[in-house]
Amino acid sequence: MSAFEIIGGKKLKGEIIPQGAKNEALQILSAVLLTEEKVVISNIPDIKDVNKLIDLLAALGVSVSRINKDTYSFEAKSINIDYFQSEEFKHKGGGLRGSIMIVGPLLARFGKAAIPKPGGDKIGRRRLDTHFLGFEKLGAKFVYDAENNFFNVDASELKGAYILMDEASVTGTANIVMAAVLAKGITTIYNAACEPYLQQLCKMLNRMGAKISGIGSNLLTIEGVDRLQGTTHRMLPDMIEIGSFIGMAAMTGSEITIKDVCFSELGIIPTVFAKLGIQFELRGDDIFIPAQDSYEIETFIDGSILTVADAPWPGFTPDLLSIVLVTAIQAKGNVLVHQKMFESRLFFVDKLIDMGAQIILCDPHRATVIGLNKQVKLRGIEMTSPDIRAGVSLLIAALSAQGRSVIYNIDQIERGYQDIEERLRALGANIRRIEALEA
Known part of the structure; x- marks a missing residue:
């Protein structure tokens, strides 16, 4: 069985082109x-x-x-x-x-x-x-x-x-x-x-x-x-990939340019990541994300904890809630992630908790993330990808973690992300495909 081995904790840099949707x-x-x-x-x-x-x-x-x-x-x-x-x-x-x-x-x-x-x-x-x-x-x-x-x-x-x-x-x-x-x-x-x-x-x-x-x-x-x-x-560029790369840049403190994003078609996606404190600027039709040592989650006007929930378009796509959740791990502040559509999509958080994340799984649809503000690094572990979006979320976590991580069942990731290890290596990621028995 193929797996990804990731040596995390390294900043990335460069340009990446999102695949077709x-x-x-x-x-x-x-x-x-x-x-x-x-x-x-x-x-x-x-x-x-x-x-x-x-x-x-x-x-x-x-x-x-x-x-x-x-x-x-x-x-x-x-x-x-x-x-x-x-x-x-x-x-x-x-x-x-x-x-x-x-x-x-x-x-x-x-x-x-x-x-x-x-x-x-x-x-x-x-x-x-x-x-x-x-x-x-x-x-x-x-x-x-x-x-x-x-x-x-x-x-x-x-x-x-x-x-x-x-x-x-x-x-x-x-x-x-x-x-x-x-x-x-x-x-x-x-x-x-x-x-x-x-x-x-x-x-x-x-x-x-x-x-x-x-x-x-x-x-x-x-x-x-x-x-x-x-x-x-x-076809349009894949908005889920674009959101994934925004989260990856923030989690790893990396300077990344996402090329040719068709920004006008992204709807509320950039706004949601901005609410997590992630800085970016639009350069033509490219999104430039500077390296950030920290990013702070906004609160609602009355000071209550921010909630990010999925909704039909032009609401926030459910496919990016897993990315929002993992990105919030190293933010300053707290966020409630509410996955309304699928009752099993948040069950991968146990792996993030094993890595050192502070997450409370409230029920099958809701999880509260208490941000670490990059004061504590995640630790590398061995884990299995349950679905496409959770798999990439675990990959982002592994890239930001200290030490070695192994992700099994990467067929799930490759169902939705094209040549992902080659494109990440081009940014400087220490990732390679290995053959291993699942833990």
Whole structure:
């Protein structure tokens, strides 16, 4: 089993370029199934989850051509619908959370789809009801085979409908939008997600000939069309990586420049890190973070402890709460981190406590961090990554810690972060991949 060995306590310095957005990629790549014409997509992150989806598309019959490291062309002329019944499909689809995203476009174009219950992070329940309730509103029927964990969906003709979503799910909204663009009539989606990645999908679909209005709001109107054409699309930089690098710079007291961040698309993210006391300045479209010996967490106006909680966009993304939590360990002051969406995502704090962090896990959703103000260094330990974001949080902690740390189960980290050890070494980090038995 591969692991990362980190010798921490070293300041980093240099420039780092964020990869293309993982959460955008899973939607955009699935959208190539909506047309038989060529779609060229650039700034695709070279990470396991995305590569698995590209492999799944190829197995379905999509012609895939890699133009360069981050650019591919796709032509979905000859989709093999019978592939759904194969054991190979069950294995490939079940190993990838993002495989659910192919259902909407397949329903729209072919009238049927199937998907095994997807895999992914072990961070708590991640229900798929929102997706299927939306498909049902459009006229689809589905049967869940509980024994085999398999969803079968049928829709001989999708028809536009008014859909009030039970939650502002990004993937749910994206899937329903992709199903609705080829449906007969007008679809209205209220309480729609409005994240930049969803906006990117809608803009791409409009370039393909779709008629979507209300982009960027929580009320989308989609006028169905008969067919879509090919297009080109470039993905945004990954905002979760950008936030991770901001936290890493603060924890390690490093001077780092994050390049080409598309700052206008980051929403409240820079503001939240500023509330932790992290200094930065915008230079063109780069974020420059100076080396800081200390950073102090703000309080609310009445002096009460700062709370950072996740919320639908334009609120703070849940994917960065783990990074906020680990960054606060060495801040001056205290913060309450409230993870509302997933009930298991904070369970990695026991490892941080073993490293010397002062954290109180209040319940599965809330943790209070008492900042060390860099008066006490964390100590290196051996630990296991439970999910993508916790894994990178542990990596940031290890980079700031005194001594040697080993992180096992780094497959989880590599599902979401491209060439992470090479990019960190370029900043001066002492990190290497080793083969080791998990502790």
